Amino acid sequence: MKNRRLFWRIVEQIESMISGGDFPPGSRLPPERELAEIFDVSRPTVREAIIALEVRERVEVKTGSGVYVLEQPEQLLQSKKLSAFELTQARALIEGEVAALAATSINNEELETLRETLVRMERDENVQEADELFHHTIAKATRNSAMQESVQNLWKLRTSNPNIIADYASVCGQSSAQTITEHREIFNALEAKDANAARAAMHKHFNRLINSLFDAIETRALEEVRRKNSEKRGLYSLDNLVKDRL
Structure with missing residues (x-):
């Protein structure tokens, strides 16, 4: 990894x-x-x-x-204006409904594919690919081409926008256990053919991600404040002035 x-x-x-x-x-x-x-x-x-x-x-x-x-292409250049928060909110709303619809039509083969992605995540094997396959498999299970394309386009934004890549990287590697737990809850709801539970589990997954993004940004902001204060402290410290006169 x-x-x-x-x-x-x-x-x-x-x-x-x-x-x-x-x-x-x-x-x-x-x-x-x-x-x-x-x-x-x-x-x-x-x-x-x-x-x-x-x-x-x-x-x-x-x-x-x-x-x-x-x-x-111009579309990719425009996508760079998007924030990780906008993308994650869109994914939550769209993939919540995708999960709900998939729960009514998912087949055993697709459930087995989802189960395999969970095993790969638990073993820390190609986690990002397993994560992508998990979400695309659910989209495929809707039997709705428009929903499949929507999820694919959102994933392209997630993997092509440098700012979003950096923001996601700052949180995804820190909560792998939570991610696996949330994916398993989504899987269990799909296996039970429970549309409401599948939607709720997907919303829970993305809501935690949004909160983690806020935490990461707050941490970076505090670190930047500390860095600037440290520079000012060195610049204005009387200790340095006293040393110069000794």
Whole structure:
């Protein structure tokens, strides 16, 4: 899990550099060896990050030529204005109804897929992929293409917006036990074909995430205040003035 978090961090850093203009559209990324030195990671880690960037359609790998930054569609640029709170609220409202509808039509094969994602989460194996599969499987179980596409589009925003990626990363890794418990409650409601319980369990899951996001932002704000106060304390401290005169 540590290695996976490492390569996702490289993905986020490269995306940030792309957004910041360090690697403009059409430009070629530095070679794999150079990127490994820049980020102080192994070449396999860089390779995994490039694969993830290619999946997200941020770069194109041209065999024998290199890795090139792709032009970003206007829709993706607009999505960068979204906050993690807006996205999470939208996911809660939409996926709550998705879960309720899925409870009426989910089949045994889909329930087994959900059960397998829970096992993978409990074993700390490819947790992010298991989480994504969990939510997409529920959407598929609605038998409603519009709902499936809605969940897919929301997930794309969750994995393509650098600010949302950073906010989610600050909370998701700290509450894996709670996430597993909440997913199991959603699964139990779906298995019982209880639409109201499925909706409530999904709302509970996202409500906790929203509160965790607020806590994380408050913590960062307090840390920033402490940092600024520390700088001012060093600047205005009389101890420094006294030392200069001794």
